[in-house]
Amino acid sequence: MTLRIYAAVFVVLGLAAHGLMEEELVARVDLLGWMRAERLVVESECWDARNLVALLDDDPTSIAAAADTAPARWTLAFDTPCVVRHVGLVLDNAASVSLTVVEAGGARFAAGDVDVAAGARAAFTLRDVPVDSLEFAVVVADATPLVVTAFDVHATMTIVALDLVEAPTSLPERGSFPVIIRGTDSRGGRTDLTELASVVVSPQRALTLTDDGRAVARVGGPVTLMPTLGTLTGPRVSLLVAPLAATPRAPLVEALGARATVEMTGTPPFEVLRRTAGEKEPESLATTVSTRWHDTGVDPGSAYLYAFRSIDAFGNPTSPISPFTRARIPARRAEEVRSTHRLPILVTLFADDSAESLDDVRAALDAARMFVFRHTRGQALLDIDVITLAGPTPDLTGPSMALVERRLRSSGVREAHYAFVYAISDRADGAYSGFELLDDTPAGFGPTRGALPATPRDTLGPLPFVTWTFLHEFNHALELSIGPAAGVTMHPSHHVEQDIPAGRLGAYVGRAFDAGEGWDGLAHVYALFPDWTAVPPRYADIELFVDTDGDGLADDAPRLPVDERRFGADATRIDSDDDGLDDFAEWCAGLYAGSSPVLADTDGDGLRDGDDPHPLANVAATLPHGVEPQRIASGPTGRASILLDASWTPDALHLAITTSTPSDIFIDLDGSGALGRWESDVRVGGTSDVWAGPARLALRAHSDPRGVFVGDRLLEGVALATSATADGRVVIRVSLPATLGPGAADVFVPAEAPSIPGLRLAPGTVLGLAFTVRPSIADDPTPFDTFAANRPWTSLFALHRLVDITLGAP
Numbered sequence: 001m002t003l004r005i006y007a008a009v010f011v012v013l014g015l016a017a018h019g020l021m022e023e024e025l026v027a028r029v030d031l032l033g034w035m036r037a038e039r040l041v042v043e044s045e046c047w048d049a050r051n052l053v054a055l056l057d058d059d060p061t062s063i064a065a066a067a068d069t070a071p072a073r074w075t076l077a078f079d080t081p082c083v084v085r086h087v088g089l090v091l092d093n094a095a096s097v098s099l100t101v102v103e104a105g106g107a108r109f110a111a112g113d114v115d116v117a118a119g120a121r122a123a124f125t126l127r128d129v130p131v132d133s134l135e136f137a138v139v140v141a142d143a144t145p146l147v148v149t150a151f152d153v154h155a156t157m158t159i160v161a162l163d164l165v166e167a168p169t170s171l172p173e174r175g176s177f178p179v180i181i182r183g184t185d186s187r188g189g190r191t192d193l194t195e196l197a198s199v200v201v202s203p204q205r206a207l208t209l210t211d212d213g214r215a216v217a218r219v220g221g222p223v224t225l226m227p228t229l230g231t232l233t234g235p236r237v238s239l240l241v242a243p244l245a246a247t248p249r250a251p252l253v254e255a256l257g258a259r260a261t262v263e264m265t266g267t268p269p270f271e272v273l274r275r276t277a278g279e280k281e282p283e284s285l286a287t288t289v290s291t292r293w294h295d296t297g298v299d300p301g302s303a304y305l306y307a308f309r310s311i312d313a314f315g316n317p318t319s320p321i322s323p324f325t326r327a328r329i330p331a332r333r334a335e336e337v338r339s340t341h342r343l344p345i346l347v348t349l350f351a352d353d354s355a356e357s358l359d360d361v362r363a364a365l366d367a368a369r370m371f372v373f374r375h376t377r378g379q380a381l382l383d384i385d386v387i388t389l390a391g392p393t394p395d396l397t398g399p400s401m402a403l404v405e406r407r408l409r410s411s412g413v414r415e416a417h418y419a420f421v422y423a424i425s426d427r428a429d430g431a432y433s434g435f436e437l438l439d440d441t442p443a444g445f446g447p448t449r450g451a452l453p454a455t456p457r458d459t460l461g462p463l464p465f466v467t468w469t470f471l472h473e474f475n476h477a478l479e480l481s482i483g484p485a486a487g488v489t490m491h492p493s494h495h496v497e498q499d500i501p502a503g504r505l506g507a508y509v510g511r512a513f514d515a516g517e518g519w520d521g522l523a524h525v526y527a528l529f530p531d532w533t534a535v536p537p538r539y540a541d542i543e544l545f546v547d548t549d550g551d552g553l554a555d556d557a558p559r560l561p562v563d564e565r566r567f568g569a570d571a572t573r574i575d576s577d578d579d580g581l582d583d584f585a586e587w588c589a590g591l592y593a594g595s596s597p598v599l600a601d602t603d604g605d606g607l608r609d610g611d612d613p614h615p616l617a618n619v620a621a622t623l624p625h626g627v628e629p630q631r632i633a634s635g636p637t638g639r640a641s642i643l644l645d646a647s648w649t650p651d652a653l654h655l656a657i658t659t660s661t662p663s664d665i666f667i668d669l670d671g672s673g674a675l676g677r678w679e680s681d682v683r684v685g686g687t688s689d690v691w692a693g694p695a696r697l698a699l700r701a702h703s704d705p706r707g708v709f710v711g712d713r714l715l716e717g718v719a720l721a722t723s724a725t726a727d728g729r730v731v732i733r734v735s736l737p738a739t740l741g742p743g744a745a746d747v748f749v750p751a752e753a754p755s756i757p758g759l760r761l762a763p764g765t766v767l768g769l770a771f772t773v774r775p776s777i778a779d780d781p782t783p784f785d786t787f788a789a790n791r792p793w794t795s796l797f798a799l800h801r802l803v804d805i806t807l808g809a810p
Contacts, residue, residue: 029153030189031056037188044074055151066146081130086154088123092147093140097122104130159183162227162234175316176216197229250323257544269412277303290385301331313412342543343419350393350425367461370561375523379532393425405437419539433473442481444473453518454787459592486534500748515676518800552584569597580610590616591798622808629656652735662702668692673766683755685742695744702776768802
């Protein structure tokens, strides 16, 4: 018995009444679909599940290999008896194949023992009896591991529903699409019935079927299609055959270096066309879902003409070809032309129930591009395409993006030319990555809202949670796929508390992970990727730009997140303000923003930016010795200005913090001063000398509960004193004892770390410090939630970033 019981037919008739009956037929069992529906159990002693699943997925190119040369055995067990008619498998080896059938009720019989040559098919035809399980045994003829390249089971199936797959809702005149019919059987499998079923079309003259199984539009107007099989009919599919859209405007083309960049207008996908000067007929270069396409297959000194047209998901033109634009490729690459590494990324926004506008999502992703470009010092350019798909949002539980991939393919996304594919939806249950789709492209997804590290207002886009989750999940793509492909196997994941105990940070490429929490930690993670130049072409190519002064910052390049013009720098001078810091380093100086390219001392602390380790923080490099605190830092001048006076003695750290209103003060303190928030080289009470994150220090002098807290734990015996200045400002004074007690409990403490009572207060010791201020309110419901989104707060330095101060000599 074979799969094809009669030839495929395309029937052009009036609509039939909707059938409600079931149809039985002999067809290939969709083993993978049955297994997912928990109707089939696969067991094996020699193959792992992934190898076996590869043989169940309807893909004739799948290959599975046994672990060794021992006889291979596996079993397919059906949850309810199934009438199996035919079994076949193809092996790369010469082998002996035997099959034992276990019938319903437990009776067993040998279906045969077949000797096959390498590459030949072992086939078994069974009698019409219900089968509980099939037991296979294969012994190869030589000492090579078994390799199976094809496996199929045909059975009598009851088809309960039909579906016309990938049928469009609209089709341009003379457009076409593949006719694919699938049947759902009573056991939950999905079987391809294209060669068995028929399609009813109305009106009859609207579509014709080609020999290669495509439906071609003949006339305009509405069309209805309905799959049929015997007495069974599927749901009607409505389709509108529409005329072509208006001719698009000519593309903009920029020729720079050894490439031409084509900018198109309209709604993707597009087909890009090119003619060499003197040729009459254009060639089709590519299809793209982006409005920008880079042609790297050009010859220096040659002239080309570029055009494009809109297409649908099936490659049908939906518009005429645009006028052509001429561009000449420079005969040689100018010395001022530089490059950065461009990673193309596709972001899909499911807009069925999103409360966030597409403009806000784009702005959040632009902030992500800016963040990566800043903290990789321009080495990595994220080139993000955003497409919007109407709802409903596919199921993302599991987590899985298989249904997202189906939607992307139906929208015209075919090629695996992205470094990362990311989906955004309000209905996403959490944020995940680490899986692949679209021909092994790293992928992830995330929602539009959720808890995230506190973010200063107007610094990282209107939706900082979207910015954060996208960057976090993209970093997993660097860690798990892109990095290994570039030979990088130890890139941190930004689950830093997990990476450090595994030995991946701290001594990573000779650099300590000296970072605060949140955005500062994420910035360090991107900065630590060691070799963007090694990212293979599968994930990245290059973006060219003009850099006249050679400082790495483009003169005027709108496709980059920043350039000299927008930054306010001089494109002809490496260091526009002569402060010892080149313009690009100036832009990269801060966590969220750069220092000024036209001010030699941006923070006004008396140090040139090039000599200042913190050009955006007005902070002294040395903490003075003595009981009476002295001014070491000030800022910002916004909603709640802060002045910090501090000093040290061997027994205490003395602080006086001046604020414009009564406030709670939150202090991040790293006693090692070189390892940031995430790890410590000192063991204090079994934990560390880091007071940060959930265990940061809280000074509360104006509302209950009052006192000094480590997290939500009151620090006994440490008093706060308050006073007012002549101009009405408030001063909080405290002396933090050297025997401060344990710090954060979630950092990694090396086994060889020394144990001391608390702070190391001695000349030359480096402390990492951060101060954040929140105005006090009575009966605060969240007294230790430092940075609630609905509460005003400000930071002395860049939020999440610790600054280092050295204890001065007595």
